[in-house]
Amino acid sequence: MALSKTAHIVTAYGEELDQLADELARMGGLVETQLETAIAAIVRRDSTLVQAVRDREKQVNQMQVDVEKRVLRLFALRQPLATDLRMTISALKISTDLERVGDLAKNIAYRAKDLSEYPALALIDRVERLGAIVIKQLHEVLDALSSFEIEPAIRVWRTDDEVDERYNALVREMLVSMGENSGLVEPGVHILFVAKNLERIGDHATNIAEALHFMVTATPLEADSPPPA
C-alpha cells in the first residue's frame, strides 16, 4: 500500500517505498505488543512477562536501525520528491517515536517486577484504564498509518487531552494517598512513573499522528486543523 495511487515507473523504487511502509507497520505492531504486555504485567502483577519484553526490545531497536538505513538509502539513491519525500522523512520520524514508545514500554515492564513485591494498590485499575486508552491511541494511529488515512490520526491527536486529564487526576489521587499512608510511597512512586510513561507514550502517538498528517497533506497538524469528519 503506497501513499500515491499510481505506480512508480522505476519498480524497484516503488518497492523500496512499500518496504519502508511495511517495516514501519511491523515495527508498530511489535511496539504495540510491547506496550500491551507491559501493562498486563503491571495489572496482573506478573513479573514473568518482563523477560519477553526485554527480548523484543532488542528487536525493536534493530528495526529502527533498519528503517534509518533504508531512509538513508532512499535519499542517497532515489532523491525522493513530493509525497515520496514527505513519506520518507515522516517514516524516519515515526520510527524514532516508535523506538521511544518501545523504551517506555520496557521501563513500565521493569516496574512490574518491583511492584509485585508490594501489596496490590487500589489505584491500579485507574492505571489500567489509562493504559487501555493509550493502547487504543497507539493502535488507531498505527492503523491510520498503514492505510494513510488522516481522520483517525486527527482523532488520536485530539484524544491526547483526555490522556493528559486522566494522568493529572491519577497523579493527584496518588499524591493524596501517599500523604495519608507513608507505606504507599514506594509503590506509589513506581505507579507515578508508570503513569508518566503512559502519558509520554500518548504524546508519541500524537507525534506519529502529526507526522502522518504531514506525510499525507504536507501541512502541519495544528489546533485549527479541520476536525475529523
Add this chain to the structure above:
Amino acid sequence: MPDNHPQAQIYDSHSGGERPIKVAARDVCVEYNGKQALNHVSIDIPDRSVTAFIGPSGCGKSTFLRCLNRMNDTIEGARVTGSLKIDGREVNDRAVDPVVLRASVGMVFQKPNPFPKSIYDNVAYGPRIHGLALSKNALDGIVETALRKAGLWEEVSDRLADPGTSLSGGQQQRLVIARAIAINPEVILMDEPCSALDPIATAKIEELIDELRENYCIIIVTHSMQQAARVSQKTAFFHMGNLVEFGPTEDIFTNPRDPRTQDYITGRFG
C-alpha cells in the same frame, strides 16, 4: 492558481520582498501546422529570479520559451496567438522587430553552440552587429565584462584568439552565456543548458545562473527535476501543452497541488 504564494518569499533567501513581474503571458496558444502545441498559457514571471519550466518531452515548455524571443517565427507553420508582454511591451506583435526583441532576450541552447570563431569574436559578435561598442577599447571592455560575468575570464583571458570550439563543453556553454549577456539582455532564456554537460560543469553553470539572477530575469527549461529544484525560485509544470501548475519551487517539489505534477516529479505513470 497557487502563484504568489506568501510562503514562497520566506524560503527565497535573496529576495527582498515581492519581485516585479517581468514577463506576463495571457492565453498564449501556439499551433504548428494546425496542431496545438501550447494551450492558453497564462503566467507571470518575476524579474531578477530564476523560473524553471519542467514537464515531459513535447509538453510545450520549449515552445513557450521560444515564444519569448519569437524564435517560433523561424519555424515554418508556427502560429502564436494571445498576449505576451515583457515589461508591459507586447512581444507577439507584428510591429515588433524580432531582431530588436532578441537583443533584449538572450537565449542559451541545449548543446553548446559557439560560433566557429575565436572566443573573443564569439562574445563580440552581438555587440558588433548591434553597434553597442563605438571603439575597439569599448568592445574589449564589453567582452571582458561579459566573460567575467560568465565566470570564464580567468580561464580564457590569455587565449581569446583561440577558437571557441576548442574549449571544453562546460566552458563552451559559459562562453555561450557570455555571448548572450554581452548584449545586456533583460531576459535570458535557457533551453536545457546542462543536458550535454558533466556534473561538475553543470554545477558551475548552476552557480553562474544563481549569480546572474541578481541582474537578469532567467527562464530555464530543464528535464532534470533536481536542477530545477536547485537553481529556480519558481517552477512551472507543463503537460500536453497546458500550464498545469506554477508556484514557488519549494512547494512544487514538496507539495505539488495537481496530481499530474505529483506523478511527474515523483516519477510515476501519469
Add this chain to the structure above:
Amino acid sequence: MTDTPDTTSIRDAVNQHLARRYRAETRFQLAGLSAVAAAVGILAVLLGSIIAQGLPAFTVHQLVLPVQLNAELVDREGDGSEASLRRGSYSRVLQEAIRAEFPDVSARRDLRNLFGLYTPLNSTRLMDEVLARPELVGTTHTFRMPIADDLDLYLKGRLVEDRTLDTAGALTAQAGEDGVLVQSSEPDFAGLSADITDLVNAEARLLETRAEQARLRSEDLTGTEREDALFEAGRLAADAADMRARAATQDGWLVLNADLPSILVEANGTTLRLTELSSDGRRARAETLLGEAEIDAREDWTLYVVDTPESRRRVSDQAIVWTRALSDRGRISHDFNTYLFANADSREPELAGVKGALYGSILTMLITVALSVPVGVFTALYLEEYAPKNRFTDLIEVNINNLAAVPSIVFGLLGLAVFINAFGLPRSAPLVGGLVLSLMTLPTVIIATRAALKAVPASIRQAALAVGASKTQTVFHHVLPLAAPGILTGSIIGLAQALGETAPLLMIGMVAFIADAPTLGLEGLTQPATVMPVQIFLWSDGAERAFEARTAAAILVLLALMIGFNGLAIYLRRRFERRW
C-alpha cells in the same frame, strides 16, 4: 538469463555459426580488396599507356642550322623596315641552309625530299625571329626548328625497326660499271644474306600455302567462282615460284629491293645502300646515297639495317641517311618540346601545340566560373534559406535536379539556338562556350551548395538568431562561411566536369581548326578558340602518326589540369574547414 542450460545452448549455437560468420567476413573483405585492386589496376594500365604514349611528345628533335640571313633575300627593300622584312624569302634562306649541309644533292626530286626534312611553316618562325631582332640581317644566325614529324619519330625509335650489326673486317668500296662494289675482308654480310634468304623463303612458303588453300577451295565450287579461285591459286603459285627464284641466288648474288630490309653501310661520311649480296658473305653491290663511293680498307665502318622495308614505311632510306648524317654532325639536338605549349594547333604535328586550346579552356572556364558560381550559390542560398516551402519551390527543386541529369549535348543545342542564333553571338567563341558550360554546371553547383548549406547545423543559425542577428546576417556571417568548403568543392568538381566536356561545344562550333591562340583578355572571349578536350578529339583524328603521341600528351596536360583543379578543391576544403 535465468536458467543456465539455455545459456549454454545459445553459446553453442553461436559458436557453431562463428566460423561461418568469420568466413563470410573474410570473403567480404577479399571481395572489397579485389574490387579496389581491379580499379587501381585498370587505372594504372590506363595511366601507364597514356603516359607511355604521351611522354615522347614532350621532347622534340630539332634541326640546329646556321642560316645565312643575306640582306638581298631577307630585306627586299633594303631599308630594314618591318614591311620590307615581312616580304623576305625566308623559305629560300632555310633551303639554302639545308643545301649547305648536303651540297651534292642537285636533282629536283632529291631536293624536294631534302626540303621535306622540315616543314616550310618554319620560315614564318624564322621571319618572326628576324622581325624581333632586325639586327640579325646580314649575319649567320643559328636557327632551331623541329625536324619533320616522321623523322622525329624515327629518331625516337618509334617509327621503324632497325639495328646496327657488328663488323669484323676492313671495308673497301669501288665504283664500277654496274654500281659500287663493296668488299669486306671478313664475311660480315654472311649473316645478313642468310636472314634475307630465310625471309624470302618464309614469304614464298606463305604464298604456297595460300595457293594450296585456294586450289582446295576451288574443288567445292562451280562455275565462275571455281574459275576465279583457280586463277587466284595460279597467281599465288606463280608469285611463290618468283620468290623461290629470288631466294635462289643468281650467279651467287641475292638481289635486294624495297620490299626487303634496307642495308646501309656507313664509313667516313659516305653512306651506301646495298642492292645485291654475294653468297660468299664478303662482297656486295651498292648504290651511293651520300658522299663519295671510294673507300679504302677502313676498319671503322658501320653496318646499319632497317628491318622495316622501305615500301612499308613513311620515311625513305635517303631521308634516314640525311637525318643520321645531320645527327652525326651535331646538327640535331634533342630538347624539351616547347612547341607543345608555345604553339596553337597546326597541320604539322611537330609545330602543333595546346596553347590555343589551353587559352580557350581558361577563357571558357573564366566565363563559367563567373556565371555559374555566383548564380548557383545565390540560387541555392535563396532556395535553402529564404524560399517558402510550397508547390512552386518544390517544382523548381525537382527541375534543378532533373537539369543535372540532362545530357550535355542538349545544352549545346540550347546554346546554338539561343546564344548564337537568337542573340547573334560569334561561333566558336569562348564566351558562348562559357555560357553553355555555365548552364551545364549550374545544377551541380546549386545541388552541391544546397547540400553544403543543409550540412550547417541548425544550432549555428539559432545561435546567431538568438543574439539578434538578422536572417541575412546569419546567412552571410555564419552559414555561408561554414558551407564554403562544401560549396567550393562542389563548384570545382562541377567546373572540372565542364573542363572535360566536349559534346556541347561541338554544337557551338568550338570544334574547328584554329591555328591562333585567343588572347588572354576580354577580346579573347569573342575570338575563335577551342578547348582542351576538343583539341584532344581533333588530334586523335589526325592522319599523321606523330599526332598519336600528341593526343596522349594533350590528355596528360588535361589530366594535370584536372588534378590541379581537384588539388585546389582539396586544399581549399582543408583550408576553410572548421569544426563545429
